[in-house]
Amino acid sequence: MSAIILETRSLTRTFGAVVAARELNVRIAQGEIVGVIGSNGAGKTTFINMVTGYLPPSSGDILFDGNSVLGRKPRDITRMGMARSFQVAQLFPKLTVMENAMVSLVAAEGTQPSFLRPLDTPQRRERANAIFEEFGVSRYRDAFVSTVPQGTRKLVDIAMALVSRPRMLLLDEPTSGVSSEEKFALMDTVMSVVRQYGVTVLFVEHDMEIVARYVTRIIAFYSGEIIADGPPRSVLGDARVQEFVIGRDLNVDSAVGESA
Amino acid sequence: MSLRKFFASPTEPALLLAAAVFAAGAWVMPAWLAFLLTLALAKALVVLGVVIQMRAGLVSFGQALFYCIGGYGVGLASQYLGVGDAFALLALGTVAATLMALACGWLLTRYREIFYAMLTLALSMILYGVLVKSSALGSTDGFNVSPPSFLGWVPEGDARKRTLYLLTVFAAGAVALGFHRFMVSSLGRVTEAVRENEIRVEYLGLSPQRMLFANYVLAACVSGLGGGLTALASGHIDPDMAIWTTSGEFVFIAILGGTGHVVAPFIGAIVFSVLRTFAIQEAPNTWQMTLGITLLALILFLPKGLWSLVDRSKPEVSA
Amino acid sequence: MQSKLCNSHHTFRLSAIAATLSLMAAVSTGANAADNGKYRIGVVTFLSGAAAGPFGVPAANSAKLLVEALNNGKVPAPYGKKGINGLEIEMVLLDENGGATKQTEEFRNLVQRQKVDAVIGYISSGDCLAIAPAAEELGVPTIFFDCGTSKVFEVVKNPKYLFRTGLDSVVDNIAAAHYVAEARPNVKTIASIQQNYAWGQEAWADFALAFSRIKPESKVVSEQWPKLGQGQYGAEISALSVSNPDLIHSSFWGGDMEALMLQGGARGLFDKKTVVLTAGETGMEHFKGQVANGTILGGRGPFGAFSPKNALNDWFRPAFIAQFKESPTYPAYKMAQAILGLKAAAEKGAKAGAMPTADQVVQGLAGLSYEAPSGTVNMARTKGHQAVQSVSFGEYQFDAKSGKATLTKVKTYAGECVMPPDGTAPADWIKAGFPGAKCN
């Protein structure tokens, strides 16, 4: 059992009367690829938002590498090595894909951006191109983000999160809004990259086939609580999960088999 | 080393050339035109400050604050500190504006959209009020700025005006070069990214507010320089420099020129000055209306400003 | 993307644009500056903004009337000669609105692009201060017809081309102090309400100083500083009422003044209190009995309702009323006397029928003493560049039956009585007790 990279201790968040997260205790070890499942409003995104410092928890603690990140700003947590992607790709629509990448490269350099030296340098172009290769989006390099297809935006979004070579990556529904033809291709690309970088991944996903295929462990949320946590087979087999989360009888063996 | 190495982009030699053309004009163009251009170029520097904020998604309705501080910095320094040298005066004015920006930028850059516009407006109106109250500084009459010396040399009459014109052209050229580099620099592009999506910038590990703050200070700095040059050229300063309609005029010119390129505000300012002086001459009773209609026409038919006439090849930043 | 897309050729195209503009500007000058043998006068006054109604437009109308009449030789002696020195006058009218910086720019355009031979104008003191040095620099005869700041000839120490044919505001307020002291001998407490800008601040400073010098036992019970153009004076009126003074001094002008009188009147502010309005004359026609009888009005000189009876006035007043359906107020008179001064000077200097040069005009005007609808104007101060004239104050009387407003108990103070001698700062002169003042 390798070192714990992310741990939450009885993490709780309430919005008025609504409890979006109740007493969440999660421990994720280095190198794990964890899927978080749960119906809408189960508290998955709230969990990610809290962990990345976007939402302050009502109570509880979050430890990244053993240090509490409570009260830190998202940018600090990012600099500590925890990056995230978004349910709706968060990009710079009026900039080109290349420029989007370069901005994230500048950010990843750790120093404050220079106000005289140009953003567009051969070195950054080179690195950006390499990344585009990895994610197979090279042909959109010079297109304005607002004009590229949904799937590509998702990829660019994730690529930008990975530019800083984080040690942990949180993916918020990577395949939402992506056609079912594209989604496996997309996940294959992403997963090959993260495996190659050796990034610990936690991703929220609706699509059980996706989850079952790529993860080593599943955490199931239901109305702000964790109702199951463990290897895909056992969690997907869990009766309450089947009832509350999946809502239909999924063929566990076939689903899990593919990923093994 | 070769020129190509020396210049970051082909725009730079072109800018130098344009500056040279303007400078050469000093000996051929009528005096009134030289004076008009002096004020226009000085104004363009302030507008440049508005423009870089627009590129970061913020519209300042109080840029006159720094225009005024720059002007009063120059005026007070020559009046009470006995500083006579144009360069020293401009430096003082610019520094004063920059210090002011450092003092209030941290607060202002927490705000966006209308709130930013309103707060900047409020700040400049507070300065206006203070100046109007201080009869020692001539209240609304302001006071005159005595003609400066240039590194010990004190030109007279036409020579003075020409020197001031050349100084302004020089300053404008230098600033244009610097800001052209800034606009394509890492920080310059990141401020655009902030306009596009603050959350993403934050999650890339950068502080949007810090970017905007740097941008704000830079804008204040150049606006202060513009104010200082105006004070030297017109030889007079008064609180109207800080009133909100003055800021409105700067925004007007920014829209007129567009935000697409460093030269856009310069085109905007020159066109505006020419347009206004002829509007006043041909229609002394309805020149405001003329300006208003022009502005509307621009927004409706030329939303990216005059610059889009020069450069139609890409969708452009809008306020 | 900037660096990628905006290559040098854009910049060339835009320098082209700039060049074209300059060209277009230059060309159009040709049109304007055509030397058509006419004597071109630039007239700059407020055509928009709050000062247009009370000052700018009456002055502009007066200028139109005078230029037209002069060109047709309709003006009585000694101004019977057509135009200026026989040359037709051409007037270039500009709006003074928009601030001093813009005005300096437009002044240069007037002189250098429109090639005017003389400039008459400027109501705002700020504009006067900004224009003064430019006028000397460009060497064009420039006459300030109205602006009231006492600093004009501090800015330009020994003027050559710069003149002012009107009085400054110090004079108004010293005269006002004298008048109040004489007409209301038992005034003890005074309050002030001024527009919060240079004009109001200076006016109150001068009046307070002068009055305390004349009546040391008087004391100030309230000072109100509403914003220029505020229009709503509820709170200020309450404050004044509560302080309950014997006298209220105000240098309010135009719409603000009329609004103040309306609101104060409706709230009985002026019952058993005297109000002195140093610029009140422009309101004569509008007050329509809204102002308590006995309110003390000034007209910044022997103008408007204070104007004397003489041949020129017998022509000017009816002609103005006939053309513009309202009586000429003081700005109209001041404009008229500026233009007549220019004419007199030009014809004194130049030989008949010839285009008067700038130097001939300024030599002619310096120290000149000439006739105007307001009586004799002596260019007697600051080396003959500042006019000396008497100042009058009087009490407002409204006759409900005839609906006519008149001025009673008019007192006139000669310039020698209320003007500090050359080289003395007004404040020092007042503090010293008006040394050398010759009052009748």
Added chain:
Amino acid sequence: MTTLLAILIDGAIYASWLFLVAAGMTIIYGVMRVLNMAHGSFYAIGAYSAASLVSWYFSGEHGGPYWSLLILPACAIVAGAIIGLAIEQGLLRFLRGSDEILMVIVTYALLLILEDATKLIWGVNPYFAYQPYKLLGQTAFGAHLRFANYDLMLIGVAIVIGLLAWAALNRTNKGRLLRAVIHDREIAIAMGVNVNAMFAATFAIGAILGALAGALTAPAISVSPGIGVEVIVLAFAVIVVGGLGSIGGAAAGAVLVGLSRSFAVHIAPEIELFVIYGVMFLVLAIRPQGLFGQTLARRI
């Protein structure tokens, strides 16, 4: 003691005037997200039309003097409705959904145009409609302090208008629809709300309120060029302090600004000039969205 009384009454009067001036602007912003600089021109146009009509009314035998009190609002409604509809349908309609700041600039252009337009129509000479102001007489508070009943009446008018606006938004079906439009334009359209009509009506009502403020002020002032520009920044300050787009906010802002100003006038006249901006700056520094403004929703 008298001073305190004076401060309160002056504050109340000034506050109600501020509210009248700001109400239209905040309603238009609330519904259309247009911060309308031309509001000042509506004010001026209302004042001019009222002044010219009232002075005509009193110039001859046109009926009892008290009817003039009805002329004022009548002018405002007619003038405001015409100009409001003309501008909304003639121009703003084509700019729906544009950037808020862009709309500020558009209405700034409108302001420039309307300023000269009013000048072309009414000239630069002042207009007076003082008769209604005197009509209602005055009320004495203590020995020296007297108020014009007309001004006291303004307090009532402001309260009534405030309540009407509130009730219209919260107690009528049209109002509920309007709030739906404010809340989510797309859904409202989907629900079949005629947004075009809604916007036109809103802008007209806002314009009418602006004109009404001018018309009701006309009797107390000399109606002359520039009165419009004066009120713009005041109205801005009030609604920004109160919270953009909220009627209650405009009321609160008006009271806060009104009281602090009359306090300044009586206690420290020196600072009166910038007390308003001071208040605005402080409020925004402490509570950016204004007293009654809602914070923006989360974006992810």
